[in-house]
Amino acid sequence: MNKKIKQKEFIIEKTLLLFAGITIITTIAIILTLFGESFLFFREIPIWDFLTGTTWAPTLKPRSFGVLPLLVGTLMVALFSSIISLPLGLGSAIYLSEYSNKKARKVIKPILELLAGIPSIVYGFFALTFITPIIKQILPQTEIFNVASASIAIGIMTLPMVASLCEDAMMAIPDSVRNGAYALGSTKMEVALKIILPSTATSIASAFVLAISRAIGETMIVAIAAGQSPMLNFNPLASIQTMTGFMVNLSLGDIQQGTIEYKTLFAVGAMLFMITLIMNLIAKGILHRNKVRY
Amino acid sequence: MIEQEENKQQKNDRIKSRLILNKPKNNEESINTSKENIKIECKDIDFHYGTNHALKNVNLQIMENRITALIGPSGCGKSTFIRTINRMYEHVVDTKIEGTIHLDKENVLAPDYDVTELRKKVGMVFQKPNPFPKSIYENVIYGPRKHGLKNKGQLDLIVERSLKKAALWDEVKDRLHTSALGLSGGQQQRLCIARCLAVDPEVLLMDEPTSALDPIATLKIEDLFQALREEYTIVIVTHSMQQAARISDNTAFFLNGEIIESGLTDDLFTKPKDSRTEDYITGRFS
Amino acid sequence: METFQQKNIRKRKLKNSILHIVLASIIVFSIIMLLLLLYQVFSEGLSRLSWSFITSMPSRFPDRAGIASALAGSIWTIGLTIIFSVPLGVGTALYLEEYANQKSWWTKLLQLNIANLAGVPSIVYGMLGLAVFVKFLHFNRSILAGALTLTLLILPVIIVASQEAIKSVPSPLKEGSYALGVSKWQTIVGVIVPYAAPGILTGSILAVSRAMGEAAPLIMIGAAGYISFLPKSPLDSFTVLPIQIFNWTSRPQAEFAEIAAAGIIVLLVLLLSMNAIAIVLRNKYQNRMD
Structure with missing residues (x-):
């Protein structure tokens, strides 16, 4: 009887260990598949041409594999979306943790959660059918597919994430710290800007990096609203293509394993993976480097 | 019933007499250790928790059907010690134990001694009542059911018997299927005792069982101990010397992981052999 | 002055x-x-939005187009994803919280790895699914390949949420169970999981609703856009609501934008009802415990 229980316990522990191991296998599999196919890609296309070329035409002859247009498109989307998500997210966090009362929080937090829970395909639809027409009305030279519209939608989508991460950090500061300042006659603004902000600076920075990383990896919004023209330009009102946008566009067609298209897909995917991984590690590094303890 | 009353009366007198420390000892009442059975014998216990040497060469005999109290200042190792008897330390990482603990002549620290069997024989009640967030009934049958008992009639019987032994039956018999968390603190602790009794233990380990309770609930549980003493061997950790003096037969005094002195409660409180024991029981100890 | x-x-x-x-x-x-x-x-x-919209297959003509196949595909995919991801995620969390030695390098590696996986863009999981499930394991562009891809995508979310819930189980409760001679797994089943259930449930449902709204990874594994039959087995090809919506949104005609919006309404209703179920179940569990 007891031997049976012990055996059962042993089997269960090993099974759970196996489950946990799946997460490690996932990472290894991601690295192997992305870099395996990329390796084949770079045997045909010199890595230098890939990284510095300014023309992206992997499917049209004459083929050209300069990834800069995709990279610039991606970074533009990341930049413009952060103009919305970072300040507004931070502002929401300050309001929630320093200004609002319990009742207001109870209403606002679910709204932000709802905003964060809406699928990106819905934001894509919103960008194309609502934001773009408004921009076009104000600036008629705007193209139907453009960076600005997609960026605004991504900004709204990532705003709740910034708000929630920053707010968690601010709420972790004990009230005794605030009360000390209030007792000296400080206003809420002075407490928020001179005490709360500096002591949560690392968490805020980390949240910002994560939000930018999310924007870089965001796919459906840019696939719908930002366009499919990999041109190297810096005009937010023009159509571009991002790395993720390219990947979706290519996948909509039928691509066979072993073709240059298939390998290109993985090369771009590997680059996307590397960029987001490095940013996530940076975010984590910032957080650990300088933790203020109370 | 009448007999019990008499016992109680006797006990109360004894308690009263004990608290008058200078009163000479009544010979008839003194218990001769050599005639009793040793239930648990701990030899040369050394216990390490990380780099902390928590128990140093602890030797103690625990007598069958007696209440043994472990006293000493907080952090002295008394709680650590009772956790070695049912091997609860195994759930904490980075612990190391040396020595032997014989329960009925078998070394429970031996690797092949089954910990399930051990804990069925040696029950434990904790400092704060910790009933499961289930009904009263479910709490009591938790142990037996997990040990494989499925018969509803038998389970019902166990519930009634255990709750009666824990002096809780009359208070809860009409609401066995309501949540245990609705009980008062003292009732919860008696439920935890009933939960222990349901797996039919021989030894009960109590880790400051009344420290979270009010005086009236404490009194009820102390009365309960006197009844349980007939059937079980009880080891109780307490921070209250009065409690140790009131309820226990034997006492061991712990200090910095060592047993300074152990013996009959009456002797230890009236004529301590070690000056440190005396300092502690007279309150000169910080 | x-x-x-x-x-x-x-x-x-x-x-x-x-x-x-x-x-x-x-x-x-x-x-x-x-x-x-x-x-x-x-x-x-x-x-x-009408009943025929929900029961019709997609069509070139917006007036006749419906979401039947996409809805069925979504239900199939999400059903399988739940079956795969919840046991795996909760099991991993139990391993990390109850079995693993918190100080060992292996546990730290697991934790770091899970945190990093949570930040990997969903489209990258799509590539993994394409290379491993579709091509290497030859599941082709099937529901099974899609569900496995989504499982890996939401696994980190379920693990982290379950870990938080398991951590919140008071240790006196666990000790109370162990002290009765009850084994670890029995304690997990008898005390830990029931106590942590509301948290696990909430986290899992949030994760599953994320999977339900995902289009990118499924496009990567080649979930086709035009499916005019209802899938009958996990090895059938499929499409899901978000992909169907994407296809309609990409059409220039205004009519297609309207049916895309109708599809979004259905998707949002599904997501909201899942969250409502989560809240109801959570309250039920919590009432039982108080």
Whole structure:
């Protein structure tokens, strides 16, 4: 009887260990598949041409594999979306943790959660059918597919994430710290800007990096609203293509394993993976480097 | 019933007499250790928790059907010690134990001694009542059911018997299927005792069982101990010397992981052999 | 005459009020955006929403197009994803919290790895699914390949949420069970999981609703856009609601934008009802415990 229980316990522990191991296998599999196919890609296309070329035409002859247009498109989307998500997210966090009362929080937090829970395909639809027409009305030279519209939608989508991460950090500061300042006659603004902000600076920075990383990896919004023209330009009102946008566009067609298209897909995917991984590690590094303890 | 009353009366007198420390000892009442059975014998216990040497060469005999109290200042190792008897330390990482603990002549620290069997024989009640967030009934049958008992009639019987032994039956018999968390603190602790009794233990380990309770609930549980003493061997950790003096037969005094002195409660409180024991029981100890 | 101090205090109070207004308008901005988004979707799509829209197959003609195959595909995929991801995620969390030695390098590696996986863009999981499930394991562009891809995608979310829930189980409860001679797994089943269930449930449902809204990874594994039959087995090819919506949104005609919006309404209703179920179940569990 007891031997049976012990055996059962042993089997269960090993099974759970196996489950946990799946997460490690996932990472290894991601690295192997992305870099395996990329390796084949770079045997045909010199890595230098890939990284510095300014023309992206992997499917049209004459083929050209300069990834800069995709990279610039991606970074533009990341930049413009952060103009919305970072300040507004931070502002929401300050309001929630320093200004609002319990009742207001109870209403606002679910709204932000709802905003964060809406699928990106819905934001894509919103960008194309609502934001773009408004921009076009104000600036008629705007193209139907453009960076600005997609960026605004991504900004709204990532705003709740910034708000929630920053707010968690601010709420972790004990009230005794605030009360000390209030007792000296400080206003809420002075407490928020001179005490709360500096002591949560690392968490805020980390949240910002994560939000930018999310924007870089965001796919459906840019696939719908930002366009499919990999041109190297810096005009937010023009159509571009991002790395993720390219990947979706290519996948909509039928691509066979072993073709240059298939390998290109993985090369771009590997680059996307590397960029987001490095940013996530940076975010984590910032957080650990300088933790203020109370 | 009448007999019990008499016992109680006797006990109360004894308690009263004990608290008058200078009163000479009544010979008839003194218990001769050599005639009793040793239930648990701990030899040369050394216990390490990380780099902390928590128990140093602890030797103690625990007598069958007696209440043994472990006293000493907080952090002295008394709680650590009772956790070695049912091997609860195994759930904490980075612990190391040396020595032997014989329960009925078998070394429970031996690797092949089954910990399930051990804990069925040696029950434990904790400092704060910790009933499961289930009904009263479910709490009591938790142990037996997990040990494989499925018969509803038998389970019902166990519930009634255990709750009666824990002096809780009359208070809860009409609401066995309501949540245990609705009980008062003292009732919860008696439920935890009933939960222990349901797996039919021989030894009960109590880790400051009344420290979270009010005086009236404490009194009820102390009365309960006197009844349980007939059937079980009880080891109780307490921070209250009065409690140790009131309820226990034997006492061991712990200090910095060592047993300074152990013996009959009456002797230890009236004529301590070690000056440190005396300092502690007279309150000169910080 | 106002003194210097009084002037200073007035200035500080004014600044404070300005910041208060600015911050409050940021919150109002978020709320307005949510309302605008919902208004846009409903004003476009509500007129197209009908029973035949839900029961019809997709079509080249917007008036006849429906979401039957996409809805069935979504239900199949999400059903399988739940079956795969919840046991795996909760099991991993149990391993990390109850079995693993918290100080060992292996546990630390697992934790770091899970945190990093949570930040990997969903489209990368799509590539993994394409290479491993579709090509290497030859599941082709099937529901099974899609569900496995989504499982890996939401696994980190379920693990982290379950870990939090398991951590919240008071250790006296676990000790109470162990002290009765009850084994570890029995304690997990008898005390730990019931106590942690509301948290596990909430986290899992949030993760599954994320999977339900995902289009990118499934497009990567080649979930086709035009499916005019209802899938009958996990090895059938499929499409899901978000992909169907994507296809319609990409069409230039206004009619297709309207049926895309109608599809979004269905998707949002599904997501909201899942969250409502989560809240109901959570309350039920919590009541039982108090």
